Amino acid sequence: MDGATDDHKAGIAKWFLLRSPPGQIQQVAKDVQKILMSDKLYQQAASEAFPIYNMEQMICLELPDGSGQVLVSNCGALDSTHYLDLRTAQVATICTKVRPATDEELPSGFVEEYRSAIDSELLKYVEEAFPRGSCAVFCTAGSTAEEDDAPFELTALISASKISHQNFSSGSWRSTWKIQVNQELQSVDLTGKVHVNAHYFEEGNVQLDTNYEGSDSTVLQNPLDVATAVVNIIRSKESEYLLSLEESYSKLSDNTFKELRRKLPVTRTLFAWNNALQLSLSREVTRELSK
Amino acid sequence: MDAAMDLIRRMPPAEVEMALASLLVLLPDHSADLLSKVDQPLQEAWDDESGRQYLLCDYNRDGDSYRSPWSNKYDPPLEDGAMPSEKLRELEVEANEVFAIYRDQYYEGGTSSVYMWETEENGGFAACFLVKKDGSRKGEGRRGLLDHGLWDAIHIIEVSEEEGEAHYCLTSTVMLSFTTKDDPSMSFGLSGSIVRQMEADFPSTEGHLGNMGRMIEDMESKLRNGLDQVYFGKTKEVVFTMREPLEILTATSATGQSLQQAVVGDIVRRRSVH
Numbered sequence: 353m354d355g356a357t358d359d360h361k362a363g364i365a366k367w368f369l370l371r372s373p374p375g376q377i378q379q380v381a382k383d384v385q386k387i388l389m390s391d392k393l394y395q396q397a398a399s400e401a402f403p404i405y406n407m408e409q410m411i412c413l414e415l416p417d418g419s420g421q422v423l424v425s426n427c428g429a430l431d432s433t434h435y436l437d438l439r440t441a442q443v444a445t446i447c448t449k450v451r452p453a454t455d456e457e458l459p460s461g462f463v464e465e466y467r468s469a470i471d472s473e474l475l476k477y478v479e480e481a482f483p484r485g486s487c488a489v490f491c492t493a494g495s496t497a498e499e500d501d502a503p504f505e506l507t508a509l510i511s512a513s514k515i516s517h518q519n520f521s522s523g524s525w526r527s528t529w530k531i532q533v534n535q536e537l538q539s540v541d542l543t544g545k546v547h548v549n550a551h552y553f554e555e556g557n558v559q560l561d562t563n564y565e566g567s568d569s570t571v572l573q574n575p576l577d578v579a580t581a582v583v584n585i586i587r588s589k590e591s592e593y594l595l596s597l598e599e600s601y602s603k604l605s606d607n608t609f610k611e612l613r614r615k616l617p618v619t620r621t622l623f624a625w626n627n628a629l630q631l632s633l634s635r636e637v638t639r640e641l642s643k
Numbered sequence: 644m645d646a647a648m649d650l651i652r653r654m655p656p657a658e659v660e661m662a663l664a665s666l667l668v669l670l671p672d673h674s675a676d677l678l679s680k681v682d683q684p685l686q687e688a689w690d691d692e693s694g695r696q697y698l699l700c701d702y703n704r705d706g707d708s709y710r711s712p713w714s715n716k717y718d719p720p721l722e723d724g725a726m727p728s729e730k731l732r733e734l735e736v737e738a739n740e741v742f743a744i745y746r747d748q749y750y751e752g753g754t755s756s757v758y759m760w761e762t763e764e765n766g767g768f769a770a771c772f773l774v775k776k777d778g779s780r781k782g783e784g785r786r787g788l789l790d791h792g793l794w795d796a797i798h799i800i801e802v803s804e805e806e807g808e809a810h811y812c813l814t815s816t817v818m819l820s821f822t823t824k825d826d827p828s829m830s831f832g833l834s835g836s837i838v839r840q841m842e843a844d845f846p847s848t849e850g851h852l853g854n855m856g857r858m859i860e861d862m863e864s865k866l867r868n869g870l871d872q873v874y875f876g877k878t879k880e881v882v883f884t885m886r887e888p889l890e891i892l893t894a895t896s897a898t899g900q901s902l903q904q905a906v907v908g909d910i911v912r913r914r915s916v917h
Contacts, residue, residue: 367661383650383653387646388669483884485885514885523878523881553652557652557653558870559657561822561832562831563830566828591890594886596831600829601875608789608821610786611786612821623748629852
């Protein structure tokens with residue numbers, strides 16, 4: 353059998369890297385490096401996989417001068433190594449430098465009023481609800497909009513993770529809320545997606561994969577009131593989701609799992625091996641034949 | 644190989660087949676090792692002659708053919724395919740029959756197969772008991788709760804006998820994955836795989852099946868409960884420590900902490916006034 357092409361192998365390596373559970377990409381990378389046995393192939397795969405992984409996982413990086421954090425996501429990506437942080441109006445290059453954002457990279461003053469109001473409210477919610485979470489709000493469409501003018505779209509992101517290698521567990525929470533402001537209709541429409549993953553791997557490998565979609569709307573008002581309304585919607589929808597998760601977990605043992613395997617037979621007693629053996633056909637036949 | 648096994652333990656269990664196929668491409672020299680060490684969901688085949696399903700594994704395979712536990716024939720047919728001895732085949736037939744009843748009582752459906760083969764150890768033998776269940780709505784899920792639901796169990800028992808007592812060594816692997824979507828706004832999926840071992844000694848005067856059956860039943864219950872309570876419970880813990888329920892006041896929640904601080908602040912202030 354011919355060996356697989358280099359590109360095919362790099363593609364496989366990328367597939368593994370992208371499926372790393374939260375906080376485990378370094379371990380997965382080590383394994384992949386050993387298996388590939390070729391640094392060139394590894395670099396090829398890693399250079400493609402890492403930026404995608406970081407964005408999908410909404411990794412949060414500390415800005416070097418301590419001015420804050422930048423959330424890596426495709427909403428704030430100027431290209432695969434430069435990420436915008438609107439809270440401090442800076443652009444971070446992954447792994448190295450930070451510079452101020454240029455005017456073209458920043459939204460208009462009008463849009464910025466809404467963006468920063470929502471950002472402040474969101475920060476309060478995230479601080480309250482996520483012990484180790486971070487968030488950011490980006491303008492993802494219509495960044496040049498002015499008052500009474502074009503519609504624009506903001507996207508609020510929340511990213512939280514819990515990584516504990518000693519406890520063999522890790523998890524991530526990623527919310528993406530699209531906020532569409534329509535000045536003509538005086539409406540603000542929200543659609544959100546939340547993606548949660550968890551991994552427990554002490555002598556085993558168990559993973560949770562769950563998604564939520566929700567939407568709501570509110571009236572367009574001044575930035576502060578819109579911010580309060582929007583974040584209240586986000587807070588209540590996400591709390592609803594958490595409750596649904598709680599319910600799904602509580603149904604597991606006695607309902608969901610039963611679809612796969614019952615805890616006990618309908619008789620509520622262990623299987624009667626002796627009876628089954630006594631009645632087994634082949635034993636009967638042998639008995640008859642030996643008479 | 645160590646790197647490969649570590650990698651498998653981190654990949655989503657629901658995608659283990661793709662993961663193994665990928666590893667086989669990257670490490671063709673280790674394919675025998677990989678195929679025997681990485682647990683895969685079981686494949687099913689249809690036995691035309693007996694009109695029944697059976698499961699495929701390394702222990703009923705010879706070359707590219709598989710032996711059905713019902714008809715005892717290879718498909719595609721083989722002239723000299725590996726066969727259990729007549730005596731062992733008798734035990735195998737009985738095991739398949741009884742295990743099918745056990746399977747029906749616990750799994751309310753599904754497919755099972757038992758294969759046996761002689762081992763070198765003083766007249767000893769080994770057996771593998773396999774179960775596969777599709778509990779999804781379009782499969783055999785009786786309550787219609789699952790969009791997708793698969794359970795695969797592989798139990799391998801080695802038996803050695805000496806003067807009326809037998810020693811059993813059981814290695815069990817359970818793989819499962821399922822997703823529910825009873826609420827249109829939310830999908831909930833869990834998947835997992837665990838392996839455990841158990842050893843025991845029993846008198847073999849009444850034969851081996853009862854002993855083996857009871858060990859397997861015990862093991863399956865332990866694995867099912869372990870997955871359910873411990874493993875899935877841990878994933879729940881991870882989620883709820885990432886995002887706290889806001890309405891609940893606990894000592895460690897944000898609301899609880901700020902309340903505590905306010906109260907303590909009050910007490911300190913009052914003390915310093917007096």
